[in-house]
Amino acid sequence: MADVTISGGDIMKSVAYLGAAISVGVAAVGAALGEGYISARAIEGMYRRPELQGLLTRTMLLGMAVTETTSIYGLVVALLLIFVAGK
Amino acid sequence: MTVLGAGIAMGFGAVGAGAGEGMTAAYAIKGMARQPKVHGELLRTMLLGQAVVESPSIFALMVALMMIFGGEKAATFAQAAAMLAAGMAVGFSAISSGIGTGLVSATACRSIARNPDVGGKVSGIMLLGQAVDTSPSIFGFIVALMLIIKPQEVDTLPRAAALLGAGIAMAVGTLGSGLSIGWIASRACKIAAYRPALTGILTRTMLLGGAIAETLGIFSFVVALLLMVSTT
Numbered sequence: 486m487a488d489v490t491i492s493g494g495d496i497m498k499s500v501a502y503l504g505a506a507i508s509v510g511v512a513a514v515g516a517a518l519g520e521g522y523i524s525a526r527a528i529e530g531m532y533r534r535p536e537l538q539g540l541l542t543r544t545m546l547l548g549m550a551v552t553e554t555t556s557i558y559g560l561v562v563a564l565l566l567i568f569v570a571g572k
Numbered sequence: 573m574t575v576l577g578a579g580i581a582m583g584f585g586a587v588g589a590g591a592g593e594g595m596t597a598a599y600a601i602k603g604m605a606r607q608p609k610v611h612g613e614l615l616r617t618m619l620l621g622q623a624v625v626e627s628p629s630i631f632a633l634m635v636a637l638m639m640i641f642g643g644e645k646a647a648t649f650a651q652a653a654a655m656l657a658a659g660m661a662v663g664f665s666a667i668s669s670g671i672g673t674g675l676v677s678a679t680a681c682r683s684i685a686r687n688p689d690v691g692g693k694v695s696g697i698m699l700l701g702q703a704v705d706t707s708p709s710i711f712g713f714i715v716a717l718m719l720i721i722k723p724q725e726v727d728t729l730p731r732a733a734a735l736l737g738a739g740i741a742m743a744v745g746t747l748g749s750g751l752s753i754g755w756i757a758s759r760a761c762k763i764a765a766y767r768p769a770l771t772g773i774l775t776r777t778m779l780l781g782g783a784i785a786e787t788l789g790i791f792s793f794v795v796a797l798l799l800m801v802s803t804t
Contacts, residue, residue: 491729499733502799507648507738508743509795513788520788521752524781531770531777532763538773542780551785560791563741568797571730 501570505563512559519552577659578636581716582665585632588750592625592637592674603685610688612743613671614681617695619676624702628673628709630665635662635716642720653732657739658716664743665712665750672754673702679751679758683765690768694761695774701757704782708746708753708789715742715796722800738796745792753782 527545531538600618603610637668639655646652680698684691715738724731765773 495729498730502730502734502737502802503740505795506739506741506799507744509792510741510747513745513792516747517752517785517788519752520781520785521748521755524752524756524777524785527781528756528759528774528777530765532767535767535770535773538777542777545777545781546719546784549781550733553784553787556788556791561794563795564798567795567802571734571802 498571501566505566508559508566509563512556516552516556520549523548523552573646574639574655576656578639580659581632581663582636585629585666588667589625589629592670593622595674595678596621596681598767599681603681607685610684613688613691614684617681617684618750620695621680621698621702624706625670625673625677627706628669631709631713632662632666634721635713638720645750648724648727650727650732650735653736654719654724657736658719660739661719661742662713662716662795665709665746666748668750669706669709672705672750675754676701676705676757676761679761683776687765690765693768693771694764694779697757697760697764697778701760701778701782704779704786705750705753705757707786708750711789711793712742712746718800734799734802740798741792741796749785749789752785753794756781756785
């Protein structure tokens, strides 16, 4: 490493790779906790009103899909950083 | 850097398992005080649950031992980054899986004490939920093994950053999904004690919710794999 000169482009790529990791990682934390909360509440709802399980499952899936989009933003940004900024 | 990586792997890897097994034992003891008649079943459930909670920290132990005795000296910058990243990937991913699976087996012990008749159904839901909840730490383990085993020929700053990034992605990306899958499965174990007739629909909803929460860990896994195979 010592006799290798580091160019500005190398630094840009390195920062892009680290940024991609942070982007996808941190974005997943909040979405995962939110999805866990939704699903846990849906299960509790089935305890109170077992006859509503179809509606509860549908609403749970819809809510989780919307929550999931936030982490998909993180994934898209990470892929952009790897394949556009990192090349 | 190899030693530092091994230290990170085992130190953080033990946190989740310690907390999870402690919770499980606490609820098993509380359950025995409440229902001394079913102490045998509670003990069995506790040990079964704790065995699964233990597995993320065993992954961390294996990676740490491989790093210490593997003979890799981390001579280059990229190799050092790979060792540090492997430690982070397996160590941090074990935290959430350990706490999550511990939450599941703790709730299972509580449910059995509350309604001893449903012991078999609750243990079934517990093991299924714990199996799904272990997968974030398995992703971390796979990434760590790939980082350790693959020799790093390319030694540039971007390559080192990409390898370190793979470790960071797995370390941070799995923090949420392990906890949330554990939360979902623990609710399912709790409700199964009150309404045993709902076991089928509870299992289905738990697996559905767990699968969706799992995808978030898979996103990080994909990004980590992309960062590792990029040849720059």
